[in-house]
Every structure is written in C-alpha cells, then in structure tokens.
Amino acid sequence: MCNRSKACAFNRTYNKNPNNNMLHQLLIETYCEGDLHEVCRRKGYEEDMGSTPLADLGPNGYNVDSNQRMY
Numbered sequence: 001m002c003n004r005s006k007a008c009a010f011n012r013t014y015n016k017n018p019n020n021n022m023l024h025q026l027l028i029e030t031y032c033e034g035d036l037h038e039v040c041r042r043k044g045y046e047e048d049m050g051s052t053p054l055a056d057l058g059p060n061g062y063n064v065d066s067n068q069r070m071y
C-alpha cells in the first residue's frame with residue numbers, strides 16, 4: 001500500500017469512483033494498493049519536475065483517459 005494515497009490526486013479522484021473503468025481500478029489495485037507503488041511514475045514526476053502532477057497522470061505514466069504517454 002502506498003503511503004501517499006490520502007494526498008494523491010490520482011488516488012483521490014479515481015479510487016472507489018463509480019464511474020471508474022477497469023483500467024482505473026487495475027491501476028489502483030496494482031500500484032496504489034500493490035507492490036508497484038515503488039515504481040509509480042507520479043512519484044518520479046514529482047521528484048523530477050518539483051511539482052505535483054494532475055490527477056490524470058496515472059501511476060504507469062500514461063494519461064488515464066487517453067492512454068497517451070505523459071511521463
């Protein structure tokens with residue numbers, strides 16, 4: 001479980017959201033609630049850019065809606 005989940009815009013926006021699609025839920029289960037939180041791209045973005053990413057940057061580095069690589 002990621003220790004940033006309560007403050008994370010992605011997690012706060014998409015976790016338990018009834019409009020979630022399967023991809024959103026899989027990202028949450030594998031990254032936020034699973035071992036992949038250690039390689040979350042949102043953390044890398046924050047460290048490299050010095051700012052917090054918007055909610056639509058998924059933990060895999062892709063836009064959660066368009067599936068375009070963002071980071």
Ligand code: SF4
Pocket residue numbers: 002003004005006008009010011031032033036037040041042043058059
């Ligand atoms: S998206 Fe990344 S930083 Fe946010 S809760 Fe999930 S694993 Fe943690």
